[in-house]
Amino acid sequence: MRHRSLLVLSIALTGALTVTACGSRGASKSGGDSAAGTTVTIGVDAPLSGENSATGLGIQYGVQIAVDDANKNKTVPGVTFKVKALDDQAQPATGQQNATSLVADSSVLGVVGPLNSGVAQSMQQVFETANLVEISPSNTNPALTQGPNWAAGTKVRGYKTYFRTATTDALQGAYAAQYASGTAKKKNAFVVDDKQTYGAGLAGIFKDSFTKDGGAIAGTDHVSTGDKDFSTLVTKIKASGADMLYYGGQYDEASLLSKQLKAAGDAIPLMGGDGIFSATYISVGGAGTEGDLATSVGSPVDGLATAQDFIAKYKAAKYPGDYGTYGGYSYDAATAIIKAVGSVAAANGGKIPSDARAKVVDGVQKSDFDGIAGHVSFDAFGDTTNKQLTVYQVTGGKWVSVKTGAFNG
């Protein structure tokens, strides 16, 4: 009797877990040839649940709109595109599994993603081996394209299949420091990071540049992703007499940190990189985030005439997630893949050749077109040639751009 109920329970539990696990994967139907023509799948890998998911969903649906547009306009005759989105939960290990499963799906000719630089590190080799092109709309760690010794000036491209439409932290961190000391006249910064590839890298670059620009560092500290309680850190920052806080990391922790800092009566602004440039940062952080600053790659999407159609479509479809940060870049990344597939097919008499993946990599390298978020082309390292950066400030509960420019420091 007891054994039977144990059995029933474990079966029920396993069933429940399987069902929920499948549910969290999102739309992930595998591709295949349809009767109407060839189907080409564009993979997406991003955090679609948990930490960072607002930004991750923005990537997924940015790609979705690019694919819908390509299908509607018949950009590549005879080819129907579809999206296969996998959730990496911001975990490098999960990202690598997703990369393996995308590689195994022969209809996948290109992948957009991931969001996090740390996840990209674990995926690059998998895609390189399979000759599958990967374009990240958001990875900003310089080492991903220029090798581990980029700071010393030895730039080596490790993976010819890896590209990105976002510019790097080397520029972003320096641009932030320039704004902080030059425009905002800050002298004494407290620097906190989340120990991740992206956050620690960015904070390190900011610290170096800020000191070089004549600023002082009031103190440094590290947090862990998922931390909620910063009360002791806040008391420390307050006691350090810093006139600004620089945070290298994502909005999940930054918004709470800023909120707790302001609640403790320390009215200094928090400044961060594109990882905190998200509407969720303000909605969770509340009034405490007023006056906070963020740098982000490119020009503000809302202000670009070329992006208005995209924004309208995103809003009309009521997609969840945040298109503002990388939606436009995801659209452009997907478009680069679509165009490359088109040129490969055109060179082969309108058919997708059997070695399409390798040819698509070459096609993406030769990309040269005006995307919705700026010009799309890649240098010898796979980095975007678009070096536009923007500083945003929270004003009246919204991110408002305060300075846009190209950084060439």
Next chain:
Amino acid sequence: MHTLPQQLANGLFLGSTYGLIAIGYTMVYGIVQLINFAHGEIFMTGGFGALTVYLVLPHGTSLWLALPLMLVGGAATSVLIALGAERFAYRPLRGAPRLAPLIAAIGLSLALQQAVHNLYPQATSARVFPQIPSGPWHLGGVDIQSGDLFTVIAAPICMVVLALFVRKSRTGRAMQATAQDSDTAQLMGIDTNRIIATAFAIGAVFAAVAAICYGLRYGQVSYDMGFEAGLKAFTAAVLGGIGNIYGAMLGGLVLGLAEALATAYIADIPGMHQLGGQAWSPVWAFVLLILVLLLRPQGLLGERVADRA
């Protein structure tokens, strides 16, 4: 060093929440020797229950009016889930080898997390929780944030009520009897199933109170908030002596203080700069746990573990 009072207060606020959740672990363990690893998720569902109540109330309802209703809603949600778990996942396994209910608890915790993630609208990482609209209050050298006000008031009240309940009420005495020897208690006419369910329910109410403390303090609730909070609370329960109600609260406070003081001061010790810092606070909390368990295996106030093992 003038920041010390504030850091102590930070630790106490943090520790009170740990203590409130730890009650649930300790009561259930005290009576059925089950470590209910799904308790962190019961805490989480309490937070979402309270948030749901707030969202269905007409927009602009004063929080002072909404808070009691949220408390009821949150408590009802987590009690319902705790009782369901007890009835359908743990009771059928009572008497089975100890590992079976433990695995059931872990499975249940994953299922509850995914269920909230899928059922609750917007699969983003965190949902905004309403805030007490005034404060902060200054008390000597210490700032009390609006979000902590609820913790300051709720935690001691909960503790006193629980202590009186266990010591004075009929059900409370029946609980003590069941904890001591469940078979004999049953022979004496105590409905042990009802008593065990009551222990689950009380733990769930405390978890819901803790979830509201958490929501008000951080301004958000998320489907995965139960994991870390649950782990810390379980640690607090073990630290205080699992099975001992006062130990759970003491363990929570000690853990919270340890985290706060470690973050604040270890980095100032020469040569320890790399080991101070916010990110190291849980490490020091667990170092403390190991030390306590080495020197006093039954926990700070524990007494019951030895004769059970």
